[in-house]
Amino acid sequence: MSSQPLPAPAPAAPAPPAKGRRFGLRARPSSLSGFLFVLPALVVLVIFLIYPAYYTTRRTLYEGAFHFGFFHYLGIDNFKELLTNDKDFLDLSKFPPGGALINNLRWLIFYISLSLLIGLGLAVLAVRVRYERFVKTAIFLPMAISAVAVGIIWLLVYSPNPDIGILNSLLRGGGLHTQSWLGNPSLVNYALIFAYIWASVGFVMVVLSAAIKGLPADVLEAARVDGANEWQIFRRIMFPLLSLPISVVTIWLFINVIKVFDIIYVMTGGGPGTSSRVIAFTMYEETFQNGRPGYGAAVAVIMLVLIAPVMILNVRRFRSEKVVA
Amino acid sequence: MKRRRPFIALFVLLALVVAAVTATAISAKPAKRNANSIEVLSLWGGSEKDAFLKVTAAFTKATGINVQYTAARDFIPDIRTRLAAGNPPDIGILPRPGYIGTLAKQGALKQLSSLGLSNAYMKANYTPGWLALGSSGGKLYGVPAKANSKSVIWYKPQSFKKYHFKIPKTWNQLLAITKAYKAKGLVPWSVGAGPSQSQWTLTDWFENIYARTAGPAKYQRLFTGKLPFTDPSVANAARIMTQIINNKYVLNGVQGVLGQSFVGGIGDVFGTSPKAQLYFEGGFVGGIALQQVNTALKPGKTIADFPWPTIKPSLDHPVVGAADFAAAFKSSPEVTQFLKYISTKAAGTIWVSTGAVNSPNKRVSGSAYPNVLARAEAHQLATAKTFLFDGSDLLPGAFGDTWGFALQDVIQHPGNIKSILSDFQNKIKGQF
Numbered sequence: 001m002s003s004q005p006l007p008a009p010a011p012a013a014p015a016p017p018a019k020g021r022r023f024g025l026r027a028r029p030s031s032l033s034g035f036l037f038v039l040p041a042l043v044v045l046v047i048f049l050i051y052p053a054y055y056t057t058r059r060t061l062y063e064g065a066f067h068f069g070f071f072h073y074l075g076i077d078n079f080k081e082l083l084t085n086d087k088d089f090l091d092l093s094k095f096p097p098g099g100a101l102i103n104n105l106r107w108l109i110f111y112i113s114l115s116l117l118i119g120l121g122l123a124v125l126a127v128r129v130r131y132e133r134f135v136k137t138a139i140f141l142p143m144a145i146s147a148v149a150v151g152i153i154w155l156l157v158y159s160p161n162p163d164i165g166i167l168n169s170l171l172r173g174g175g176l177h178t179q180s181w182l183g184n185p186s187l188v189n190y191a192l193i194f195a196y197i198w199a200s201v202g203f204v205m206v207v208l209s210a211a212i213k214g215l216p217a218d219v220l221e222a223a224r225v226d227g228a229n230e231w232q233i234f235r236r237i238m239f240p241l242l243s244l245p246i247s248v249v250t251i252w253l254f255i256n257v258i259k260v261f262d263i264i265y266v267m268t269g270g271g272p273g274t275s276s277r278v279i280a281f282t283m284y285e286e287t288f289q290n291g292r293p294g295y296g297a298a299v300a301v302i303m304l305v306l307i308a309p310v311m312i313l314n315v316r317r318f319r320s321e322k323v324v325a
Numbered sequence: 326m327k328r329r330r331p332f333i334a335l336f337v338l339l340a341l342v343v344a345a346v347t348a349t350a351i352s353a354k355p356a357k358r359n360a361n362s363i364e365v366l367s368l369w370g371g372s373e374k375d376a377f378l379k380v381t382a383a384f385t386k387a388t389g390i391n392v393q394y395t396a397a398r399d400f401i402p403d404i405r406t407r408l409a410a411g412n413p414p415d416i417g418i419l420p421r422p423g424y425i426g427t428l429a430k431q432g433a434l435k436q437l438s439s440l441g442l443s444n445a446y447m448k449a450n451y452t453p454g455w456l457a458l459g460s461s462g463g464k465l466y467g468v469p470a471k472a473n474s475k476s477v478i479w480y481k482p483q484s485f486k487k488y489h490f491k492i493p494k495t496w497n498q499l500l501a502i503t504k505a506y507k508a509k510g511l512v513p514w515s516v517g518a519g520p521s522q523s524q525w526t527l528t529d530w531f532e533n534i535y536a537r538t539a540g541p542a543k544y545q546r547l548f549t550g551k552l553p554f555t556d557p558s559v560a561n562a563a564r565i566m567t568q569i570i571n572n573k574y575v576l577n578g579v580q581g582v583l584g585q586s587f588v589g590g591i592g593d594v595f596g597t598s599p600k601a602q603l604y605f606e607g608g609f610v611g612g613i614a615l616q617q618v619n620t621a622l623k624p625g626k627t628i629a630d631f632p633w634p635t636i637k638p639s640l641d642h643p644v645v646g647a648a649d650f651a652a653a654f655k656s657s658p659e660v661t662q663f664l665k666y667i668s669t670k671a672a673g674t675i676w677v678s679t680g681a682v683n684s685p686n687k688r689v690s691g692s693a694y695p696n697v698l699a700r701a702e703a704h705q706l707a708t709a710k711t712f713l714f715d716g717s718d719l720l721p722g723a724f725g726d727t728w729g730f731a732l733q734d735v736i737q738h739p740g741n742i743k744s745i746l747s748d749f750q751n752k753i754k755g756q757f
Contacts, residue, residue, distance in 0.1 A: 065431075068409050087748070155520065160577050160584040163598055180577055182520045183584030185737070269522040272583040272737075273730040288402030289723040291427075 053304070056297045064293035078298035088274040089282055089299070100277040103189055107260060107278060111193050112253045116246065118197065119204025124234060126209055136209065140202035147199065151266030154195035158182050158267075182268055185275035192276060196263055200256060204249050211245035212238065244317075251314045258307050279303050362391035363659045366407075367418035367649070368400045372612045373471075376679035383675055384666045390659050401723055408433055413654035416663060418470055420649045421718040421725060422458045428652070429461035435653040437465045441661045442668070450668050455685045458714055459650045467650025468664050469685040471676065474705050475529050475607035475715060476644045477630035479594065479614075484602060496537075496565070496636040503574050506602050514569060515576040515601035517590025518736075519583040524729030526587050526606055528717035529645070530570065531732055533605075535562040536643045537636035541711050544643075548716035550757030554750040560742045563732070565636070567739045576601045579736050592618050595628055605633075607647065608702035612681040615698075624698045632705060644709035647718055648685055677703070721756050728753075 060079065063072035082089050090099040126135050142150065158181035159165030168178040181191040215238060223233050261280040264270060270277040270285060277285070279299060287296025369377055374396060381392040395414060397403035401424065407413045413433065419425055428434050438444060444465060447456055451469055459467030478499075485492075488509065493499040506513040518526045536544050539558040546552040547559065572578035576593055577585070585593065587606065594604040595614045604610065611630070615622055622628045635642045651667060653660050666672055673689035676682055680695040683703050691707070694700040706712070717725035731749040735742055 158584070159589070160519075160581045161589065161593065161600070178577060178581075180519070180580035180584030183580040183582065268520045271522075271524060271730060272519060272733045284402070288405050289399075289726065291401075291405060291722050 056300050059294050059297035060301050062294045064295075064297070068293045074294065078295050079302075082295070082298050082302070088277060098275065100274075100279050100282045103276065104257065104278045106189050107193055107257045108254070110190065111197060111257055112250060114193075115197050115201050115204050115253050116250065119201045119249070120208055120242075120246070122201065122205040123209035123212055124238070126205065127212055136202075136206065140206055142199045143202040145199065147262035148266050150195060150199045151263045154191075154198075154263075155182075155267055157195075158191055183272055185272055188268060188272065188276045192264060192267060195267070196256075196260065199263075200253065204253070207245055207249050208242060211242050215241055247317065248314075251310055254310050255307060258303060279306075361389065361659070362393055363415040363657070363663055364393045364395060365416045365418065365651075365663075366395040366397055366400070366403065366414035368396065368398050368420065369418070369649075370396055370398065372616045372679070372681040373609070376676055376681040379679060380667060380672050380676050383672065384663060387666070388662055390662060392663070404428075408654075415655045415657065415660050416651055416653050418649050418651050419467065420647065422467070422650065422714060423719045423721050423725070425459065425467050425650060425652060426461040427721055429464070429466050433654060434466045435656045435660075437468065437653075437664070440653055440656055440664060442468070442664055447668070450670075450686050450688060452685075452687055454712055455648065458648065459652075467652045468668050470649045470651045470667060471682040472646060472648040472685040472706060473607045473609050473683055474644055474646045474702050474709075476533055476633040476642065476646070477605075477608055477610075477702065477705070478633060479591075479604045479606070479610050479628065479630045481594075481602060482626055482629045492631045493634045495634050495638075499634050500568065503569060503603075507574060512576045512601040513574045514603050514605075515585070515590045515593035516570055516582040516605070517585040517587045517593070518729075518733065519585050522726070523585075523587040523590075524726065524733050525717060526590070527566075527570075527732035527736070528725065528729050529607065529715065530566050530605060531562060532645045532713070532716045533633045534565050534636065535559070535716070536645055536711075536713050537633070537640055538562050538565060540637075540640050541643050541713055544713055544716065548719040550721075550753075554746045554753070555743075559746055563735050563742050563746070564739065566732075567736060570736045571739070582736060583733060588613060588617065595619055595622055597621070608683060608699070608705075609681070611696075611698035611702070615680075624696050628698070630698065630701065641710065643711035643713050644705060645713045645715060646706060646709075647715035720753070724753055724756060 058070065059068070061073060061075060062070045063074055065071040084090075086099075087093070088099060090101045091097055096102070122135075122139060126132050126139075129135055145153075156164060157166050158168075160168060160178065160180045160183065162168040162172045162178050165181075167181065171178050179187065182188050219237060219241075220233060223237055228236070259280050260278055261284065264276055264278060264281050265284070268276045270281050280303065283296050283299040283303065285296075286292045286299060365381070367374075367377070374394070378394060381394065385391055400417070400419070404413065404417055408428075408431075419428075425434070437447065442465075447465060447468075455469040455472075456465060459465060459469055484490075488505065490502050490505070491498075493502055503513040516526065516530075517523050532544070535547070535558070538561060539547075543552060543556075543558055547554070547556070569575070570579065570582060575582055591604060591606075591610055591614050593599065593601045596619055608630075611624070611628070614628055615624065632644075633642055651664060653664065668686065670686065670688040673684035673686040674693045677684045677689055677693045677699065678695055680699045683694075683699070683706060685706075691700060691703055694703050717728050720728060728749065731745055734745045738745070
């Protein structure tokens with residue numbers, strides 16, 4: 001992305017001091033030093049990002065051998081197989097459709113919207129309670145736990161044994177049938193999503209609550225003086241002013257969804273069967289478990305294609321933000 | 326500005342040199358391992374790992390060679406990545422003969438004879454059946470390290486006594502006990518085949534039933550790719566499996582099965598607040614139950630096992646079992662010494678005295694086993710008329726897991742058995 005076409009340099013004769021993003025290989029000697037400054041970062045990027053991305057993309061065209069070499073050229077067969085013939089990845093033959101891609105879509109819808117909703121609600125409410133710091137710390141705490149530990153905690157919460165699983169013990173206490181949260185293919189994805197929301201809602205809350213605190217007090221004051229009630233203030237003033245932090249958080253959540261892996265690996269291993277696989281998990285499973293590096297690379301490239309537009313959007317937004325500032 | 330140019334050129338040169346050095350450093354071969362130490366990678370944890378560490382401690386004491394033990398629960402990805410990086414462990418302990426074949430074909434394993442463990446030496450310590458499983462293409466790669474029977478069912482002797490149940494000899498008798506438990510308001514079975522990665526218990530259910538309904542010959546052909554999974558015998562065995570694994574007879578129904586782990590299922594039956602009466606899995610259940618689940622259990626009174634009953638009388642009861650094999654990725658005198666050591670009677674005796682494992686070594690005597698459960702298992706293995714290796718472990722690569730996923734599907738949708746099996750057959754076709 002660093003090689004994006006750059007805006008043409010200003011025609012004015014005395015060039016302004018070169019800004020970081022204005023460098024170019026064809027630039028005048030005076031900006032050569034600027035280039036040199038970014039060179040180390042560029043070298044690192046090329047070694048650790050651009051080259052691996054190229055390598056992975058090239059690998060999608062091959063079947064691949066166990067040492068990840070370019071072996072047995074297939075053309076785009078990997079993609080064809082993945083998108084049309086792999087029921088574990090995309091299965092449109094039944095309703096509701098299934099497969100890792102659809103599961104990821106489920107994650108996208110429920111994880112992002114619920115995290116935002118709960119996070120925003122908590123942020124708005126947390127500011128109003130006396131024990132704000134305590135409440136916030138408690139809600140933020142799961143953020144500090146590694147995803148593996150989160151998985152293990154929720155494995156216990158969801159345990160089918162009501163003496164271990166708190167959820168089933170509640171159901172039993174209420175005289176209801178216990179549920180196998182992770183053993184039921186139609187529940188497992190939501191159970192995983194909920195566990196992950198628990199782990200990330202704290203971050204959403206902290207970011208939004210900081211943004212709320214930064215809102216100009218006089219505007220809110222003026223609205224109150226004009227007789228707006230609290231809901232109107234939230235709906236008409238706070239919410240529009242919070243649109244930037246909300247979109248930043250949304251992008252963060254989006255990226256989380258596309259790369260979600262650890263919690264699934266720990267809690268279900270993609271199962272029962274393959275019903276809780278997502279894209280990132282499929283990539284791992286195909287590359288390392290099933291030993292199909294080319295096929296796994298194809299999954300990785302699809303993942304990249306899905307994330308890239310959002311990243312570009314994100315970078316754009318940061319730029320425009322700079323201009324505003 | 327212009328005067329700075331030589332300086333800049335120098336800087337660029339320096340940067341390039343640094344980059345080049347880094348690149349060579351990255352591509353350079355990994356540092357040579359400590360001459361007097363070897364690395365052994367295996368998926369053993371808990372009681373199995375402790376037992377192995379006792380053996381390696383004795384080895385270090387005898388030879389002065391240190392053993393670095395690396396545990397990799399998910400061993401296939403671990404070995405794959407380390408091979409791809411050119412940095413495999415010295416020795417890997419592989420639970421799947423199918424995977425030994427896969428690795429041997431890639432040229433990743435060293436032949437035992439090239440390491441100084443001659444065929445005659447191996448034959449003196451192991452029966453031909455074991456050696457065949459550690460071989461690929463007629464060449465010997467794996468030293469059988471530990472073995473387990475998977476043809477035992479775990480029950481509570483006190484409960485059997487209370488209800489006047491006899492040890493079932495046939496499948497129908499087992500079903501009768503299942504129904505009797507149910508009629509008394511008890512949950513007959515617990516099955517742990519769910520998160521995370523416990524689907525293999527279902528493959529063991531299937532294998533025992535298949536061996537008893539289709540016979541050893543078909544069993545061998547099915548799991549070595551010579552008989553398709555669409556053969557009617559497969560669907561038949563899968564259907565028999567659902568006579569017990571269904572919503573009626575297992576704890577929390579089929580979805581309870583998919584939500585429970587292998588160890589969790591043992592806890593359902595033998596834990597401190599048990600909920601079910603019977604559990605099926607291999608001989609290793611004993612060690613886990615006694616050491617990890619409930620230390621108050623009394624072998625022979627509150628926990629014991631009986632052999633899998635026969636289904637077709639003519640086919641008797643073949644023993645399905647599994648074993649782990651030690652195979653070398655590198656050759657060195659230390660590796661040879663280690664493989665030689667673990668194949669001795671002395672090492673086998675230390676190993677089995679822990680009660681956690683059985684030794685496939687024919688020179689280890691029965692009296693070395695510490696309790697009645699371990700001894701019974703050793704006896705079953707030693708006297709089996711027909712021994713069949715765990716079929717899912719014979720499948721190539723990671724298909725053992727995929728087969729487990731298919732069986733998870735089978736118990737949820739017993740009406741779709743045919744299409745589930747043909748989907749699986751399509752996946753595995755051409756993989757042997």
